[in-house]
Amino acid sequence: MIETRGLRKSFRSRAGRETKTVDAVRGVNLEVAEGEIFGFLGPNGAGKTTTLRMLATLIEPDGGEATIAGADLRKAPAEVRRRIGYVPQGGSTWDESTAREELVLHARMYGIGKADAQRRAARALDAFQLTEYADRKCKTYSGGQRRRVEIALGIIHEPRIVFLDEPTTGLDPQSRAHMWDEIRRLRRDGMTVFITTHYLDEADALCDRIAIMDNGEVVAEGTPAELKREISGDVVLVGLDLAVTPQAAQALDGEPYVNKLETADEGGLRLYVDEGATAIPQVLRRLDQAGLDLRSIELHRPSLDDVFLTKTGRSLRES
Amino acid sequence: MKFARDTWLIFQRQTQLLLRNPVWVFVGVFQPVMYLLLFAPLLKPALNAPTQAAAYKIFVPGLLVLLAIFGGLFQGFGLIAELRAGVIERSRVTPISRLALLLGRSLRDVVSLIVQAVIITLLALLFDLRVFIGDLLLAYLMLALIALMTSAVSYGVALKVKSEDALAPLMNTVAQPVLLLSGILLPLTFAPGWLQAIADWNPFSWAVDGTRALFAGDLGSDKVWQGLTITAVLAAAGVVWAARQFARSVR
Numbered sequence: 146m147i148e149t150r151g152l153r154k155s156f157r158s159r160a161g162r163e164t165k166t167v168d169a170v171r172g173v174n175l176e177v178a179e180g181e182i183f184g185f186l187g188p189n190g191a192g193k194t195t196t197l198r199m200l201a202t203l204i205e206p207d208g209g210e211a212t213i214a215g216a217d218l219r220k221a222p223a224e225v226r227r228r229i230g231y232v233p234q235g236g237s238t239w240d241e242s243t244a245r246e247e248l249v250l251h252a253r254m255y256g257i258g259k260a261d262a263q264r265r266a267a268r269a270l271d272a273f274q275l276t277e278y279a280d281r282k283c284k285t286y287s288g289g290q291r292r293r294v295e296i297a298l299g300i301i302h303e304p305r306i307v308f309l310d311e312p313t314t315g316l317d318p319q320s321r322a323h324m325w326d327e328i329r330r331l332r333r334d335g336m337t338v339f340i341t342t343h344y345l346d347e348a349d350a351l352c353d354r355i356a357i358m359d360n361g362e363v364v365a366e367g368t369p370a371e372l373k374r375e376i377s378g379d380v381v382l383v384g385l386d387l388a389v390t391p392q393a394a395q396a397l398d399g400e401p402y403v404n405k406l407e408t409a410d411e412g413g414l415r416l417y418v419d420e421g422a423t424a425i426p427q428v429l430r431r432l433d434q435a436g437l438d439l440r441s442i443e444l445h446r447p448s449l450d451d452v453f454l455t456k457t458g459r460s461l462r463e464s
Numbered sequence: 465m466k467f468a469r470d471t472w473l474i475f476q477r478q479t480q481l482l483l484r485n486p487v488w489v490f491v492g493v494f495q496p497v498m499y500l501l502l503f504a505p506l507l508k509p510a511l512n513a514p515t516q517a518a519a520y521k522i523f524v525p526g527l528l529v530l531l532a533i534f535g536g537l538f539q540g541f542g543l544i545a546e547l548r549a550g551v552i553e554r555s556r557v558t559p560i561s562r563l564a565l566l567l568g569r570s571l572r573d574v575v576s577l578i579v580q581a582v583i584i585t586l587l588a589l590l591f592d593l594r595v596f597i598g599d600l601l602l603a604y605l606m607l608a609l610i611a612l613m614t615s616a617v618s619y620g621v622a623l624k625v626k627s628e629d630a631l632a633p634l635m636n637t638v639a640q641p642v643l644l645l646s647g648i649l650l651p652l653t654f655a656p657g658w659l660q661a662i663a664d665w666n667p668f669s670w671a672v673d674g675t676r677a678l679f680a681g682d683l684g685s686d687k688v689w690q691g692l693t694i695t696a697v698l699a700a701a702g703v704v705w706a707a708r709q710f711a712r713s714v715r
Binding site for chain 1: 477484485548553557559
């Protein structure tokens, strides 16, 4: 549905007298399949939005190629526009207009006739549970309502792909969960959904496949489960008193199922193992043999943040 | 055909929003009306005009051109607000004509200017101004072209600078010399030679002369076609330039 090869973009920025060239996107290769929710995960400034804006024909790439829903981005941007929907990050509705007016106008900008546009608007308002507020001005809406109007705008012409830039940023947890349901509904209707996010849980729970972006490059790509599996299995946290920690470390070091072992300063061990579920009984048996008491044992499965940490050397939460 | 439809679509939308808040039409008229009531009475003695009506024939056309220049130049502020709201970006991902995005807005500005011009003209009629309807319509055409040019330029600059803080001083800096060098408040026939020589390079000075000739009923005057031609060419250039700003990336 989307295929990109070596997509590049750099910006010139001026600071005082010096002009600096910032490589915002440095050669992105992506393949997005039809009917999936594809997530672009990365910190702010990673180049996610720039890539998205290139794919949505808003900025011209410096290099590379892309085919979107069968249309060539460089050669036929007008055709790409007809086949995609795009929902920008910072909103796209006008305070003084009503949701219905915005939807009708937006449909008509795609060349749809007036009567058809009105029908589509009514249907979209219904689908997004906005009928009640349809004829109120957008400035009176809550953040979640307004975001739903914006998504409805992005798909009013029934595109095959919709790009959502940070669709849940700034929403409260309830509106966020609601928005996830809306996005899943789009996929159920056969649409391909491409979102950017800097939320780990969102990428994990919502996306079928993700690409992790950092510094203008895709550093990892796959399903969330694949990516997590790729990095060194599970972590077993063994809670121990400080006094017995060195003995326990000695006992467990060199066991075949332990890939790596770390001692915590306040006592206790971190064991990196391939599969936590089978390692735990062995750990328990070994410590029992050595006559050491443990306080707790805990299985920690790797998160996408661990994936990000492995690929970039820093945590997404910190950046 | 698509282009005409797209332009009409944007024009309709913008007009609808303007009508929702029609107070701006009257805010725009307020200043010229003040000039008409509080400044124009000084003109008969100052210009040594035989009657009050003769003084108005000189002053009102200049006032209307002033209205057209300023009405247009400050339209960019509204666009910056739309830019910030994401409305422009949303429009740009649709296949709508980029020229229509500009022209629909500028035509709204032209129409609102003509409404204001009609209000001023009607008020001036109360002060014994008399002008032939045919001449008046041509004068309105001139005003429409000026407003089209200044609003298009204002939109183009707004897309380039993207901030009200930059747009306001920029437009004021442009507007002031243009205003002084166009003989709007007093005809440049009173100006010393060097000042007239500079004013000859100001297209708005030609527009003011042409409009004055029309109000004087002097349809055959060279100033009329010269003024119309200059404003038409500049309006076309302004529209083409600004439409290109709409087509280019807007961040």
